[in-house]
Amino acid sequence: MTKGDIVRFKKYTVHPKDRNDCGVFNWYKGILVEYKTWEKIATILSDEKVHRVAARDVQLCIRYDGNETS
Numbered sequence: 001m002t003k004g005d006i007v008r009f010k011k012y013t014v015h016p017k018d019r020n021d022c023g024v025f026n027w028y029k030g031i032l033v034e035y036k037t038w039e040k041i042a043t044i045l046s047d048e049k050v051h052r053v054a055a056r057d058v059q060l061c062i063r064y065d066g067n068e069t070s
Contacts, residue, residue, distance in 0.1 A: 001041065004064030005032045009044055010057040029061060035070075 001007065008027050013066035030046025040055040 001032055001033070001035045001058070001060055002064065003032060003034065005060055006030070006062040006064070007032050007044060009042070009046075009051065009053045011051070012051075014052050025057075031042050031060075 008029050008031060010025040012025045014024040020061050028046050030043050030044040031050065032042060033045050033050065034043040035041075035055070042053050042055055042058045044051045044053055044058070
């Protein structure tokens with residue numbers, strides 16, 4: 001994942017209590033602002049808010065290729 005990619009991420013409404021519990025969550029889309037591989041934390045801009053999400057809860061939707069179209 002690189003800066004500018006469109007990603008989807010889990011936002012929990014009920015966090016899992018233990019390892020075997022799945023919790024309750026919804027998927028949201030946003031733009032990846034920063035991803036630190038050594039922390040495994042993604043910073044995502046979605047709905048005018050910045051979210052910091054664990055990498056295990058983030059999936060790539062559309063890769064940003066760096067070309068801007070006019």
